[in-house]
Amino acid sequence: MKQKGLFDVISPIMIGPSSSHTAGAIRLGLMARAIYNNSINCVEFTLYNSFAQTGKGHGTDKGLLAGILGHRVDDVKTKNIFSIADIEYVFNYKEDLSRHPNSVDIKINNEMMISGDSIGAGEIKITSINGFSVNLAGQYHTILLMYKDKPGMISQVSKIIQDKSINIASFHCDRDGKGGTASMYFALDAEPVDSIINDIKRIDDVYFVTKVRKLD
């Protein structure tokens, strides 16, 4: 476990009232926005369990929408986000006890489904993207890609990262079946330059690649 620092305790500077239900919600929205990394026209949020039951009283719905629109956790505009949001949005509320108490599915432009949990004290975890399990907490700059499962992909991608002398803090991959669609992500100690993303894009059978900046 990462040792807590001064600003893990005296922080974040945030919009109230709850670090898990408000700041966490905003950060989940911000992460989803960073992962999608394209213009957003419509979003469908499905809130689960405690997020669904007490979310309204905590502004969880406002926080999720504010995050999707790129507002930071300390942006006072969050309070009135419904009157300034210029995208289509809908909220569903469900109970599913197999999910984390503070959990949400975020469907963007009907083409990407991102799920995440708010795990306490404003910290969050993106748990799946389009059905692939991931574990992104926003603590590192991350490169995320989807590709055809075949030999040699990991070494090709890691070589591109290594050529820029960026240290890899952690790495994970998953696939829906042998030879099927696979996902891979690298947590990095430095922000990757755009040329890394472009080089990865040029590898055969890479369907999708994006970089997700770490959350402030």
Add this chain to the structure above:
Amino acid sequence: MNILTFEELVNECNTRNKLIHEVIQDIEASDNDINVDEVRQKVKIHIETMKSTIKIGMTSSEKAISNWCGDDCEKLQVRYSHHRALFGKLFEKIITYSLATIEENLRMGKVVACPTAGSCGIVPAVIIAVSEDYNYDEDTQINALITAGAIGAIISNKVQLAGAVAGCQAECGVAAAMCAGALTQMLGGDISQILNAVALAMKNLLGLTCDPVCGLVEVPCVKRNPILAIHAVTSSELALAGIESKIPLDEVIDAVRQTGQLMSPMLKESSLAGLATTKTALELKEKIFG
């Protein structure tokens, strides 16, 4: 920050011959590849945000989204406009600043979580009110907030600072402990007095439940903030007199952790017992959420 216990903190201070905030700001700088001035600048922004939250909170009586809490700070100020508090003006200021901060939190205003949003009105109320009355400069306030953060960070090595994990002892309880230590430092206490203040504050909040009505950060969180701000001051006064916690601080924190583990999940932010399931609470829940 690679200091896991308060004993290690004392050793580190002694080895380097430095005060708590000096040791911590050095470590924070080296952990993040920045210089000490940049660390202090960041803390300064937090202090400024705390001050602005107090200012805004004192002039608002807007209710929370639940239309339930939010006008208590106004009531307090009305009383103090024609009555003096029993313990004088500084006491008035501390509880007023505390309510102003926590009420800004519930109306979706900007606050500094310290350590959490539901406990954000304890540390700033005391540091800022005392600094105003004793003319403590900005550097003294920055030193105090760094010390408060260090205390919270060391506690969090053993106790996750979340009501769902260890009850309110880990939120408002830890905030009061951080506050007691920071105040003791501001008033000139030495490291032993600082740690005793933390121990005394923490020890007397063991087992504090987190049973928020309707699951909202409103009841009992709002009033708990000013009440525990004064609890922190009491702990600090005792410690400054050289009164010691017979149980050393690290052992007190072990007790916080064990108590948190033994507390029923029904009393840890699930709103399944305690205040949250009283008759009135359930009626309010029906009214707010239907």
